[in-house]
Amino acid sequence: MVNRQSAILDLPHDRESRPGMVVGIDIGGTNTDIGLVTRGGDCLARKRLATRDYPTAEAFADGLARTILELLADREIRTLAGVGVGAPNGNAFRGTIEHAPNLKWKGVIPLAKWLHRRVLCPIHLDNDANAAAMGEMLYGGARGLRDFVMVTLGTGLGSGVVIDGKLVRGHDGFAGELGHTVVMPGGRPCGCGRRGCLETYVSVTGLIATVIDLLDQTWAQPSRLEKSRDSLNGKLIAAAAEAGDPIAELAFRRTGHMLALGLANAAAITNPEAIVLAGGLAKAEALLLEPTRAALADCLHNLYRGKLRISVSKLQADNAGLLGAAASVWTTAPAVW
């Protein structure tokens, strides 16, 4: 193990002369994917950790480092250009994960520093939605786009804003929190402590809450979702909607309508040419995209009407975050601590 770490230590750190192999890490609340990725965006090998199995963030960093070294050993790879990490509430400036509601390790976690101590090559850590935007721009459907917004729909709603070909990080590294724009003042309570945030409506969590709301309304039509109201998930609701269940269909339409409200506001601030949706909910393309497009036709300012494309990520859902994280090695400066 020590030998292998030394091999990595021998890496030339100058970016121009770095070899073309990187490791991409996509940290999620449930699973963490670690993959060996070429500069061209091919994932040669991947492993998965159960994020919740690690009682402390230090133990998690140990697990990540061990997995990276295993991936390299399996392929007898001795040089690595860097490790790119996409993490919820990741801060690219500081290489930290800060107060992530979906991870059990609280506070500010200096993961880039900890990983660097273990694998000794440059670590590029970023917000997971930013990493997805980067992956989409380099390898996915956003190739050639200069101004777009990437929206990732999972447990929450993440976003990465690209302006003039560059990812917007903002003054403190926390740009692109579209999920925490308020679309309904006084609306649903959000994990951030406020009310009416976009992600309380547009996310798997939001979709489930909408279905429960609809089931609770006495005028609602009978629904096959009634019997699974305590164990709802995105797949169940999508399957019901595809089978014509009126409550599930209505829930998707309402979700699309709220998404359109949020996108219309984002469009008024950065005037993108496209919105790219990714993540579990976006897979249900016709279910979510059609109501979103229909609602946007109403709620977009006329300066932007007919000029804003909405599409779904072209990257395989399982790989998007990982490839994006890997790509950050080529496109961003490593974290500094």
Added chain:
Amino acid sequence: MVNRQSAILDLPHDRESRPGMVVGIDIGGTNTDIGLVTRGGDCLARKRLATRDYPTAEAFADGLARTILELLADREIRTLAGVGVGAPNGNAFRGTIEHAPNLKWKGVIPLAKWLHRRVLCPIHLDNDANAAAMGEMLYGGARGLRDFVMVTLGTGLGSGVVIDGKLVRGHDGFAGELGHTVVMPGGRPCGCGRRGCLETYVSVTGLIATVIDLLDQTWAQPSRLEKSRDSLNGKLIAAAAEAGDPIAELAFRRTGHMLALGLANAAAITNPEAIVLAGGLAKAEALLLEPTRAALADCLHNLYRGKLRISVSKLQADNAGLLGAAASVWTTAPAVW
């Protein structure tokens, strides 16, 4: 006149060798200011036109050209680096004014092209709020800031978004329409045809509407504004609030609260370090700033709390737009048509 135009035609068009004098034009719904401005931001001379006196946009372009030539003749200036124009709904990419609700000339007006035909030097046309952001960055209180949002409060609400030291124009030149983000779905009708836009609450027009709403509510306390309810304006309301009129004070508090909602959403998208307010309403610093700051403390996401400064433009209100428009000659490419 023809001779003077020829003199301008002799200008070296290469930016590096251009002389240091420019003309800045600030087009407003009521008045248009035209000033002779040095590279250092000193306004040496200025003239004013009544915008509404011109029945057609062509006649207005004639008036602008005549005034530019007069300003040059008065000072015996024969060379000009360019003309910078700040206009409502100005599009920097195309040099056009597009569907400006506050001007009586409708449709798309190719003002940069028309002006260029008349004065023959490079014309830089931009949105008026973008021009103000540029002026603030070069000559005002935003010197040294890399990420900020300029908000101009007048008849409407304009904004210019600066990211990493650059003005964001967006894919089609219409970024920075913060006034048309919806903060209250189903709220007040807006000139853009939708409802609940920020500018229907936060602008002189919005403030007047809020006062009228409050006067109409039977529980409201007596107000000195009651007798002038048909001739309300920003100055009257500010004076009443400063004299302790409860309706006027409450109207400013509500305006500040709505502004905070809009700013919190903008902060979540671009994570700026500062918001700079300009225009008539911002002059009432204590009246508007204090309630805005108080409301922001509640409605800003905790990632940004304590990290977002709110300040008022350091430029003289009468000069901000003009200096900003002039500055665009030094900082942006001329319009192309």
